[in-house]
Amino acid sequence: MTTLMSASGAAAGDGPLLAVDNLTVRFPTADGLVHAVTELSYTVELGKTLGIVGESGSGKSVSSMAVLGLHDSRTARIAGSIRIAGEEVVGADQGTLRRIRGNVAAMIFQDALAALHPFKRIGKQLSEAYLVHHPQATKREARRRAIQMLDRVGIPQPERRVDDFSHQFSGGMRQRAMIAMGLINDPSLLIADEPTTALDVTVQAQILDLLQDLQREFNSGVVLITHDLGVVAEVADDVLVMYGGRGVEYGPCREILTHPEMPYTWGLLSSVPDVHADPNARLIPITGNPPSLLDPPAGCLFHPRCAHVHKVSGDLCRTVLPELVPGPRGSGHLKRCHLPDPESIYESEVLPEIAPDLAEVADVGREG
Amino acid sequence: MSAQEPEDLEGTEFGPPAPATVVDPAAPPPEFEELVASTHTAAQLDPTAPPVLSVRDLKMHFPLKSPLVRRTVGLVLAVDGISFEVPAGGSLGLVGESGCGKSTTGQLITRLYKPTHGSMMFEGQDLATVSRKQMKPLRRDVQMIFQDPYSSLNPRHTVGAIVATPLRTHKVVPNNQVLSRVQELLEVVGLNPEHYNRYPNEFSGGQRQRIGIARALALQPKLLVADEPVSALDVSIQAQVVNLLQDLQKEFGIAYLFIAHDLAIVRHVCPEVAVMYLGKIVEIADRESLYEHAHHPYTQALLSAVPDVKQAAIGGRRERIRLTGDVPSPINPPSGCRFRTRCPIAQEICARHEPPLVQIGPRHKVACHFAGELGHHPAQPVTSRLLAEDGAGRSDEAARLVAEVATDVGYADSWFDLGSQTVVSGARKVGGESPVPGGNLPPET
Numbered sequence: 001m002t003t004l005m006s007a008s009g010a011a012a013g014d015g016p017l018l019a020v021d022n023l024t025v026r027f028p029t030a031d032g033l034v035h036a037v038t039e040l041s042y043t044v045e046l047g048k049t050l051g052i053v054g055e056s057g058s059g060k061s062v063s064s065m066a067v068l069g070l071h072d073s074r075t076a077r078i079a080g081s082i083r084i085a086g087e088e089v090v091g092a093d094q095g096t097l098r099r100i101r102g103n104v105a106a107m108i109f110q111d112a113l114a115a116l117h118p119f120k121r122i123g124k125q126l127s128e129a130y131l132v133h134h135p136q137a138t139k140r141e142a143r144r145r146a147i148q149m150l151d152r153v154g155i156p157q158p159e160r161r162v163d164d165f166s167h168q169f170s171g172g173m174r175q176r177a178m179i180a181m182g183l184i185n186d187p188s189l190l191i192a193d194e195p196t197t198a199l200d201v202t203v204q205a206q207i208l209d210l211l212q213d214l215q216r217e218f219n220s221g222v223v224l225i226t227h228d229l230g231v232v233a234e235v236a237d238d239v240l241v242m243y244g245g246r247g248v249e250y251g252p253c254r255e256i257l258t259h260p261e262m263p264y265t266w267g268l269l270s271s272v273p274d275v276h277a278d279p280n281a282r283l284i285p286i287t288g289n290p291p292s293l294l295d296p297p298a299g300c301l302f303h304p305r306c307a308h309v310h311k312v313s314g315d316l317c318r319t320v321l322p323e324l325v326p327g328p329r330g331s332g333h334l335k336r337c338h339l340p341d342p343e344s345i346y347e348s349e350v351l352p353e354i355a356p357d358l359a360e361v362a363d364v365g366r367e368g
Numbered sequence: 369m370s371a372q373e374p375e376d377l378e379g380t381e382f383g384p385p386a387p388a389t390v391v392d393p394a395a396p397p398p399e400f401e402e403l404v405a406s407t408h409t410a411a412q413l414d415p416t417a418p419p420v421l422s423v424r425d426l427k428m429h430f431p432l433k434s435p436l437v438r439r440t441v442g443l444v445l446a447v448d449g450i451s452f453e454v455p456a457g458g459s460l461g462l463v464g465e466s467g468c469g470k471s472t473t474g475q476l477i478t479r480l481y482k483p484t485h486g487s488m489m490f491e492g493q494d495l496a497t498v499s500r501k502q503m504k505p506l507r508r509d510v511q512m513i514f515q516d517p518y519s520s521l522n523p524r525h526t527v528g529a530i531v532a533t534p535l536r537t538h539k540v541v542p543n544n545q546v547l548s549r550v551q552e553l554l555e556v557v558g559l560n561p562e563h564y565n566r567y568p569n570e571f572s573g574g575q576r577q578r579i580g581i582a583r584a585l586a587l588q589p590k591l592l593v594a595d596e597p598v599s600a601l602d603v604s605i606q607a608q609v610v611n612l613l614q615d616l617q618k619e620f621g622i623a624y625l626f627i628a629h630d631l632a633i634v635r636h637v638c639p640e641v642a643v644m645y646l647g648k649i650v651e652i653a654d655r656e657s658l659y660e661h662a663h664h665p666y667t668q669a670l671l672s673a674v675p676d677v678k679q680a681a682i683g684g685r686r687e688r689i690r691l692t693g694d695v696p697s698p699i700n701p702p703s704g705c706r707f708r709t710r711c712p713i714a715q716e717i718c719a720r721h722e723p724p725l726v727q728i729g730p731r732h733k734v735a736c737h738f739a740g741e742l743g744h745h746p747a748q749p750v751t752s753r754l755l756a757e758d759g760a761g762r763s764d765e766a767a768r769l770v771a772e773v774a775t776d777v778g779y780a781d782s783w784f785d786l787g788s789q790t791v792v793s794g795a796r797k798v799g800g801e802s803p804v805p806g807g808n809l810p811p812e813t
Contacts, residue, residue, distance in 0.1 A: 055602045156693075170694045171466075200465040200629060202691045205673035209690065227603055230675025257677060271607035273636040275659060275674045279410040283636055285607035287397055289572055307400040353404050355678055 015086060016043040017221040018067065018105075018189055023080035023090075025062055025071065025245075032294045036062040038245045039080070041324075044221040044238075046188065051236030051253065052225045053268065057290050059245035060225045064191045066090075067223070068107055069097040084189060103133045106182035110194035112174035116166035123147070123162035126181050133185045149180040153210060172203035176210065183214060190215075191223045196231060208235055229268055233257055241265050244291045244301035247324055251333035261327045261335040261342035263308045270354040278357045284350075300338065308345065312338045407607075408614040413639030413654055415731070417455035420591055420623045421477065422777045424451050426486035426496070428472050432699060445698045446472040448647035449486070451725075451777045454591060457617070459624040461638030463631055463670070467695050469647040470627045474593040477625060478512045479503050490591065508538050511589035515596035517576035521568040527554070527579050528564030534586040553582040558612060574605035581612065588620065595627045610637060631674050635659055640731070643667045646698055646706040649725060653732035663728065663739040663786075665689075666707050705737065713738050713745050723751055727783040739786060750786050 025037040037059040044050045052060045065071060067082050069089050082089040084105050089097070109115040117125055126149060127142030134142070143162070150158035153176040166174055175195060182190060192211065196204040212235055215222055226232060232239055232253065239256040241249040241264065249262040260266055267286035274281070288305040291297050303309050303317040316338045324336040328343065339345065351358060398406070427449050432442040447469040454460045462470045476483045479495055488495040493506065511534075514520035521530055531550045535541055541549050551561035557578040568576055577597065584592055597613065598606040610633060616622060628634050634641055635655060642652040643666065651664040662668045669689040691710050696702055702709050708718040717737050725735040737749035782793035 055604060172694060201631070201670060201673040202465060203694075204675075205688055206690065208675075209688070228675065229603075229677045233677045234675045267604055269677065271604045272677065273410075273632040274678050275632045275635060275671060275676060277410075277632075277635075277678065279412075279655070282404060282407045282409050283607045283610055284403060284407050285611060286604035287403065287608070289574070289605075290602075303397075305397055307397055307403045309397060310399050349400055353407075358678060 015083075017046045017085055018044040018223070019081075019083045020063070020067065021081040021083075023063060023066060023082060024078070025059070025066055026077040027075060028077070029294075035245055035293045035296055037066070038296075040242075040245075040247050042238075042240050042247065042250065044189070044223055046221050047215070047219045048237045049215065049222040049224055049235055050238045050240060051232035052223060052240045052242060053227065053229060053232055054242035055227060055290050057293065058242040059293075060242050061193055062245075063242075064107070064193060064223060064225055067189075067191060068101050068105055070107075099133075102129055102182075102187070103185045104187055105189035105191065106185070106187040108175075108178050108182045108190065108192040108195050110197055112171070112178045112198075113166065115178060116174060118166060121163050121165060122150070122169070122177050126150070126162075126177070126184055129181050130184050145184060146180075149184050150177065152214075153177070153180045153183075154206075155180075171199055172206060175199065175203075175207055179207070179210065179214070183218070186218060187220060188218075189221045189223070191225070193225045194227070195224070197226070197228070204231070211235065229257070229272060241268070244296055245293055246301060246336065247334075248302065248336045249334065250324065255329070255333050259329055259333070259343060260346060261329070261333070261339070262302075262337045263306045263339070263342075264302045266346060266350050267305075267307075270350065274355070277355060280356050282353045284353060300336070308339060311345065312340070407611050408618075410636045410655070411459055411614060411617070411639050413731075414455060414458055417458050419453035419778065420456040420490065421454040421625070422487075422489040423453070423473075423477070424487045424489070424777050425449050426451070426473070426476060426488060427484045428469075428476055428481060429484045442699050445647050445701060447476065447483075448698075448701075450642075450644070450647070450649045452642050452649065452652060453778045454623050454625050455640075456590070456623055457621040458640070459617070459626050459638040461634035461641040462625060462627045462644060463629060463634050463641060464644035465629065465670075465695055467646075467698065468644040469698070470629075470644050471595055473644075474512065474595045474625060474627050477591075478507075478510055478593055505538075508540075508587040509590045510593070511584040511587060511591075512593040512595065513577075513580050513584050513597045516600055517573055517580055518568075518600075520580055521576055523568055526565050526567055527559075527571075530568070530579060531564070531582050531586055534583060538587055540587060549586075553586055554579075556585065556616070557582045558608075572605075574601050574608060577601060577605075577609050578612065581609075581616070585616065585620070585622075589622060591623045591625065593625045593627070596629070597626075598633060599628060599630060606633070613637065631659075631670060643670065646695060646701050648706060648735065649733075650707065650736070651732075651734045652725075653729070653734075657729055657732040661732075661741055663732070663734040663741060664707075664736045665711050665713055665738075665745070668742045669712075705735075715749075717749050721751070726751065727780055728786050729783060731779050732783075733779070746786070750789070 020040060020042050023037055023040045027034040027036055040063050042050060054060045066078055067089060069092060071078060078090055080090060084100060089100065123143060123146045126146035127139065130142045130145050131137060147158045147162050150162060155161050155173055155176055169177060196207050199207065208231065211222065224236060236253045239251065239253045240247050241262065243264050249256060249260065249265050256265065260269060270284040271286060273283055286305050291301055291304065297304055299318040299320055300322055306317065309317045322336045322338050324334050327333050327335045426447055428447040430444040430446055431440040432444055433439065434441045450473065452460060462473060464470050475481050477488060477495065483496045486496055490506065490510065495506065498506065528550050531553055532546050535546050535549060550564055554561045554564060559575060559578050568579065571579065598609050601609060614637065617624065626634060626638050640654050641658050642649045645666050651658065651662065651667045658667065659671065662671060669691045672689045689712060693710055696709055704720050704722050705718040708714040723735045723737045725733050727733045728739060737751050738745045739750055740746050782791050785792045
């Protein structure tokens with residue numbers, strides 16, 4: 001925490017740790033302007049986890065890379081505001097960004113093999129990250145810190161493994177080493193971009209447990225990017241569902257998973273089977289493919305794939321983009337949809353098909 | 369591989385290219401009721417179906433060569449003695465962590481490798497011993513779908529050429545009908561038949577996987593080995609492909625060997641599932657027995673590691689069994705039970721004796737000395753009578769028991785009851801009725 005205070009200078013106590021406000025990212029390409037992220041807003045508090053869910057190309061990685069200022073200012077047009085502990089990232093100079101990256105905010109990438117240097121020893125890479133932000137530290141201190149971090153993330157025999165190369169580590173161990181590298185400077189914000197996607201279920205469970213333990217220990221804010229709702233359900237406090245570069249549903253995790261109000265979220269929920277589901281549950285896909293971000297559809301971005309578009313009167317879905325506004329369940333639950341009564345549609349039509357057992361529970365609960 | 373393009377696919381007149389989407393973007397999306405009607409519930413078990421493939425004691429040991437003198441210095445025991453059956457028109461799931469040998473098993477069945485040992489009976493012929501020449505006609509009946517839709521399609525061939533190759537190689541249809549058959553196949557898998565002259569890079573991942581499926585379907589196989597067919601796809605696309613595979617099974621009666629690491633998908637597609645660990649099957653059972661009454665600690669750990677949306681959503685999070693460490697090397701696997709190095713309930717006997725795969729229910733086999741439901745693992749090894757571990761040497765009784773519950777390929781009508789430590793028998797249940805877990809049955813002998 002001391003590093004955070006000295007780095008930001010601002011009082012981290014007031015306001016959220018990370019506040020993304022109206023973020024828009026566009027990439028000019030030979031084919032036209034790619035609308036990668038449009039008017040995205042969210043906040044992350046210290047000690048909380050935000051899960052960002054969506055298909056590939058929904059803008060979840062692009063928006064998070066913008067948080068660390070990783071987009072080339074010559075090729076990306078970024079508008080809006082991103083404040084990490086009160087400090088503005090959009091438009092900040094390289095010196096400021098360097099001070100934030102790896103120190104106040106760190107990122108864990110999906111492909112650990114590609115993110116680790118193949119010719120440098122693991123310990124060397126870890127101590128490098130430490131030395132950059134602790135210029136007064138000696139190499140010996142940095143090495144000791146690297147061993148300590150490897151031990152903390154559960155690498156066996158860290159004194160020996162610290163001198164290994166990344167190819168000598170297994171997939172799970174590489175991911176652990178990356179987490180160690182991300183956390184070596186005690187960042188208060190950790191962005192994990194699909195940290196478990198390439199891993200086996202057992203290893204995924206280990207890594208998720210580790211991330212949660214570390215978060216509790218360091219009280220950091222975490223942004224977890226994933227396409228797996230199961231992962232989100234296990235670790236996130238808040239959920240942001242993204243589609244076509246926009247947030248389409250945003251709220252507390254349990255609220256979103258039990259009372260989703262946006263057909264895209266329904267589609268995501270109904271596309272994944274459950275290990276303990278009723279065998280009568282169906283797997284209902286979302287038809288078609290994600291929209292092209294070169295030329296996003298008019299109106300609601302999801303309308304070309306939405307199975308409930310018929311329930312909205314007139315051409316509303318095809319012509320008017322719905323706002324991300326609180327739904328009938330209170331101000332904490334935002335949704336971007338025209339459907340007049342999403343909750344009853346979900347409970348009477350969707351739930352009985354995807355989780356007949358839960359639908360009965362809901363019925364009994366309502367009667368009782 | 370024919371490098372040149374089939375002539376009748378080239379220079380054919382066609383209109384301006386339509387966008388490469390399955391659904392015409394101008395058309396309104398289907399209503400929710402239509403969408404639901406086009407999907408499937410979990411596949412049901414047909415216990416009377418005869419096996420289309422019987423695999424017995426299959427082994428694949430890859431030699432490990434030293435770098436300089438090309439001498440064999442060891443063996444990678446990728447698949448080490450597995451037996452299972454795939455029912456005709458049904459599905460068997462094969463799950464396990466990476467490196468457990470599940471993909472190698474699929475490649476053995478399609479004879480991309482020649483197995484070291486064992487037999488694979490398919491339509492009265494042993495796929496393990498047939499020559500390349502004898503194998504060729506059999507390849508019509510045994511096809512494969514690969515995991516990565518990007519590397520499994522030749523980028524320089526058009527979709528039409530890719531799907532036409534098996535038709536031409538096996539001379540299924542006369543040359544002048546190849547094109548119409550290709551278009552028919554593309555339509556079956558939900559692609560626009562006019563897109564036959566496009567290249568794979570013009571399609572998305574899910575569409576490419578459909579092309580791979582169309583290629584496999586071209587020969588109307590009886591058995592399809594699907595090696596992680598959906599794991600490279602986005603969640604919403606996964607459900608599309610799973611529903612397509614179920615459609616095709618219903619329509620053409622194709623049997624699947626469905627290899628995947630995602631236990632939830634496997635549960636939906638396969639009424640029977642085998643769990644592999646380090647080249648061995650540790651538990652094989654029907655859906656209900658495996659997912660609700662798993663008896664092997666590894667199966668239980670795998671199941672507890674799967675994130676569960678609906679459970680978490682209603683607040684209850686199951687306690688997770690933490691498996692420490694990684695899968696040991698298949699070059700020098702642990703003695704006795706291979707799972708013992710990571711097993712939470714391992715005891716000394718596990719290092720000495722390899723547990724036999726014992727049938728413990730009507731459709732349930734498990735290989736564990738301490739087999740039992742989660743939290744109810746017995747204190748004494750259940751296999752002691754089978755192994756004569758009481759120090760008195762193997763008695764005739766034990767030998768008889770072993771003979772009776774011998775690890776045959778399919779399921780026997782009698783099984784070893786864990787509660788009473790005796791062999792019980794029961795008529796095989798017909799219909800999708802869930803079997804009673806072995807431990808609760810009254811002993812009948």
